[in-house]
Amino acid sequence: MTDQERAALTDRARRIRGHIIKMLAAAGSGHPGGSLSAVEILTFLYFRRMRYDPKNPQWPDRDRFVLSKGHAAPVLYATLAEAGFFPVETLTTLRRFGSILQGHPDMKKTPGVEMSTGSLGQGLSAANGMALAGKLDKKDYRVYVLLGDGEIEEGQIWEAAMTAVHYKLDNLTAFLDYNHLQIDGRIEEVKSNTDPVGRFRSFGWHVLEVDGHDFAALERAVDEAQATKGKPTMIVAHTVKGKGVSFMENQVGWHGTAPKPEEAQKALAELGLA
Amino acid sequence: MIQKIATRDAYGQALVKLGRENPNVVVLDADLSKSTKTAGFAKEFPERFFQMGIAEADMTSTAAGLATCGKIPFISTFACFATGRNFDQLRVSIAYPHLNVKIAATHAGITVGEDGASHQSIEDVALMRVIPGMIVLSPADAADAEAAVFAAAAVEGPVYLRFGREPMPVIFPPERKLIIGKADRLKEGTEATIAATGVMTAVALEAAEILASRGRMVRVLNFSTIKPIDGEAIVAAARETGAIVTAEEHSIIGGLGSAVAEVVVKHYPVPMEFVGVQDRFGQSGKPAELMKEYGLTAEDIVAAVERAIARKR
Numbered sequence A: 001m002t003d004q005e006r007a008a009l010t011d012r013a014r015r016i017r018g019h020i021i022k023m024l025a026a027a028g029s030g031h032p033g034g035s036l037s038a039v040e041i042l043t044f045l046y047f048r049r050m051r052y053d054p055k056n057p058q059w060p061d062r063d064r065f066v067l068s069k070g071h072a073a074p075v076l077y078a079t080l081a082e083a084g085f086f087p088v089e090t091l092t093t094l095r096r097f098g099s100i101l102q103g104h105p106d107m108k109k110t111p112g113v114e115m116s117t118g119s120l121g122q123g124l125s126a127a128n129g130m131a132l133a134g135k136l137d138k139k140d141y142r143v144y145v146l147l148g149d150g151e152i153e154e155g156q157i158w159e160a161a162m163t164a165v166h167y168k169l170d171n172l173t174a175f176l177d178y179n180h181l182q183i184d185g186r187i188e189e190v191k192s193n194t195d196p197v198g199r200f201r202s203f204g205w206h207v208l209e210v211d212g213h214d215f216a217a218l219e220r221a222v223d224e225a226q227a228t229k230g231k232p233t234m235i236v237a238h239t240v241k242g243k244g245v246s247f248m249e250n251q252v253g254w255h256g257t258a259p260k261p262e263e264a265q266k267a268l269a270e271l272g273l274a
Numbered sequence B: 001m002i003q004k005i006a007t008r009d010a011y012g013q014a015l016v017k018l019g020r021e022n023p024n025v026v027v028l029d030a031d032l033s034k035s036t037k038t039a040g041f042a043k044e045f046p047e048r049f050f051q052m053g054i055a056e057a058d059m060t061s062t063a064a065g066l067a068t069c070g071k072i073p074f075i076s077t078f079a080c081f082a083t084g085r086n087f088d089q090l091r092v093s094i095a096y097p098h099l100n101v102k103i104a105a106t107h108a109g110i111t112v113g114e115d116g117a118s119h120q121s122i123e124d125v126a127l128m129r130v131i132p133g134m135i136v137l138s139p140a141d142a143a144d145a146e147a148a149v150f151a152a153a154a155v156e157g158p159v160y161l162r163f164g165r166e167p168m169p170v171i172f173p174p175e176r177k178l179i180i181g182k183a184d185r186l187k188e189g190t191e192a193t194i195a196a197t198g199v200m201t202a203v204a205l206e207a208a209e210i211l212a213s214r215g216r217m218v219r220v221l222n223f224s225t226i227k228p229i230d231g232e233a234i235v236a237a238a239r240e241t242g243a244i245v246t247a248e249e250h251s252i253i254g255g256l257g258s259a260v261a262e263v264v265v266k267h268y269p270v271p272m273e274f275v276g277v278q279d280r281f282g283q284s285g286k287p288a289e290l291m292k293e294y295g296l297t298a299e300d301i302v303a304a305v306e307r308a309i310a311r312k313r
């Protein structure tokens, strides 16, 4: 990755953060924290790695991305708009009656959304299904899925973790948004949900740890995932919830509260977008 | 005499036939393939069969992912687990995006027998019926079960199929075609109608014979489709026979009886009686013992018909 390429990704990420703030402020509700922590992961995937055609969202050979932590819909919508699946102007209709942008992802309403999510814990299984279909059809598309670190308290995640290993789904790469916060507090306080690296490894996954806000590190990890045969890869991405907006960073209270107009102004100013 | 076949056996055989016709059909099972009879498909099409282990929630959402890629997944386990361990997955992963997944549940109802209450699903129809867009099929015999499998595969979207464990008397000819949303008039009569589904259709026919021997002629309707319910057949039955008794191997809350009552109350109120499991759990026992204990015999239907007729104005 050249410095220029990195700068372009950084700028794209900044724009996506701006969209997230604006759309949440316009909606008056929604989830900023977990959207902001995943911006670099989605920016990297959609603008550096994935194969897709925004004019033909159902192209059978496309790579797939499943947002298992569906409450982070704003980061997905902002990224899809930047990628050309629908106009950027649509973003401010988030959560409105009649909008294609539902509170949580709806694959039938939004072009580019691969799976309807919002009930945590189901997306890894669905991604496995897509990866199984790819193997069955001898297609070379890849499947990516993003999990929350609170989300992996759901038992179904571990059922799916076994499935991915059992069926040797090396065409699947999962990301864990390891931001250490959920709704009621820190991950470790809510439920002794520690050492995801060791746990996924013991289930048989290839596990990598990266700084989830560093494009070059994400690229190295995804390259390694792609080169890893016979097992799925989990990229544990160390992230900061609320990343990029100083007063939201690491604050549990910004999980599911939209910024008020003056807070949005402040956030946009910090991002250099005011 | 024609050999009795369980609807789960017919399901297993139909699945293999369907698999030969349609390469997009895939099957998932949760460590019960010998009992659900998906093992035959697994043997013939090993690459299209996915053993998911004892993980029903995972099985359900995995099927959703497969369906997004053009596959037609059939997921199978016992009815209690196929609707209970994974209700939210059925709701959000499959039904909300209206994905083309077929939930083929076996061992429904109390005729599961000796395994007892934990394994006797008497709530599954209610659970599936309430999910928007879900089609609910409840075949009455082996030919009907095979027809249900093909009908389910021919329609786009989620379908729940309810199969039983016990061998069933033959009702339909082998060339049976199931039209989703259409009830079958199996017997003509004017004094009352018995509306039955699944295992209870054969019992309803038996009850109609008993009533006929007493000079009472009743109509028998079979509902292989519980949702969408055949409203026309119900209204006609209400208008022409003046009383309706529903019969199902399921709780009287939320199943066929409720579906029929919803139509009757709105369009043509007549006296109704409900034969089914009252608000209680099952227990261990032989299927015949349980049918008696839970009020699901031909005599129970006869008594219900007499009560309904007595309430006619």
Ligand SMILES: Cc1ncc(C[n+]2csc(CCOP(=O)(O)OP(=O)(O)O)c2C)c(N)n1
Residues within 6 Å of the ligand: A033, A034, A035, A037, A069, A071, A072, A118, A119, A120, A121, A147, A148, A149, A150, A151, A152, A177, A179, A181, A182, A183, A241, A255
């Ligand atoms: C099955 C289910 N239970 C509860 C919720 C409510 N909920 C939404 S987000 C969330 C916390 C998620 O935490 P985490 O996975 O760490 O997400 P992030 O920190 O990335 O926002 C909860 C409990 C839900 N959406 N789904």
Ligand SMILES: [Mg+2]
Residues within 6 Å of the ligand: A148, A149, A150, A177, A178, A179, A180, A181, A182
């Ligand atoms: Mg978190």
